[in-house]
Structures are given as structure tokens and as C-alpha cells.
Amino acid sequence: MAAKSGRLVTWLKMLAVGGGVCVGGPAFVMWIQPTDEELFKRYNPELQKKSLENRYERQKNFDEFVIQLKEYSKSDKPIWTVQEEAARKYKQESLRQDFLNAEEVKARQEAMRREAGLLEGAGKLESTGKSKLTDNPVL
Template sequence: MAVGGGAVTVGGPAFVMWVSPTDEELVKKYNPELQKRSREGRYEREKEFDDFVMKLKKYSKSNKPIWAVQKDEENKAKEANIKAEKQSVLDEVKLRKEALRREAGLLVESSGSE
């Protein structure tokens, strides 16, 4: 019984490792187009993973749980995006007003007081 249990306990995972293909073997079975896309996207995926790990390391330095710090960072990023969008819209509106004033002849080019 013990020998049978040991064979299943040790032999099962060893058999799975022996039968499972490696990453290189899987990539070799791809068609050439998929291989090309996989190679092209590798750098971006690695960079994305590295960024994720760096963020986790940064979040782990806080006394708060990682998910709470991550949520706070997401909220800050959303607020910053909203502010940037709002500012760009305001700038665009200002440029349109100036263009309309120039067309109407109300804005003099040399005046820098506005």
C-alpha cells in the first residue's frame, strides 16, 4: 500500500512534468503568423508585468492593504485624467473664442493682455 501510494504521489507529478510541453515547444507548433505576433508582443507584456510588480512593491510599503492602496491610486489617476480633460476642453474653448474674435475683427493681434 505504501509503495503504491508513494508511486502515485511521486510518479503522478513526475509523469505530468514529463508529458507537458515546454513553452518553446508550444511556440514552435504555432503557425508563423502567431509566432511573429508572439515575439512582437513579448516586450510589451514583459514591460507591463514589470510595471505591475513595481507597483505591487510600492503598494506593499504602505501600512494599508494592497487593494486599498491600489484603489486610492486608481482614484487619483482618474481625477488627474478628468482634470487634464477638463483643462484641454477649456483650452480648446478659449482657442475657438479667440478664432471667432479674430474672424469678427474684435481681437487685435498685438494685444497680450488677455
């Protein structure tokens, strides 16, 4: 009987210690962890000002991120796959927009050259390797 009571005492000790660690550990961390307000008060005045100025923008970026995650989660695919696809589409759209902007700039420049009355072949090379506008060789 003494052996069974020894085992029981050991089990009770282990349960008490385990419960103390499982409950007491997180409670201790919550007790010593500073709140956001306490951390903010520890900032120097310049950082407090900068933090207050950027708060709206950070909140807006976070809200956009959460909205995107909600949209990505509607898909049957994993979120990271959908994010990669969205990033790829965004990059392609950005490149396409850059190309269209470059084409628009070229068209504007040509229109300005035509309005200014510059020669049609300005800047093009003849077979001799010299510019049509000057006799200087083009390097």
C-alpha cells in the first residue's frame, strides 16, 4: 500500500507543478509585459511625434492587408499560392503600364518634333556613319 500512495503523491506533485507552469508561466509573462501605452511613454518625444504621424498610414496599410487576406482566403487554393499569383499579376500590370507610359512619352516627343519642324530623319544614321543634321561622325 505504501508503494501506491508514493506513486499517488508523485502524480499529484507532477500535476501541481504542471498546472503551475501551464497557468503561472503565461500569467507571469502578462504581468511583467508592458502595455502599448507604457512603451509609448518610454519613447523620446521625436519618436512619439513620428509614431503619431505614421499611425493613420500604418493602420490603413494593415486594413488593406487584412482585406487582401480575406479575398485570398475565398479561393480554394492555399493563401501563399494566391498571393504569388496576385504579385505576378501586379508585376505584369505594372510592366504593361510602364510600357504604355513610355509609348505615350515617345508619341508626345514625336509630336513635339513635328510641331517644331525638325527633319523627319533627325538623329538617324546614313550609310556613311554620319548624322544627317551635321557632318560629325556618330560614335
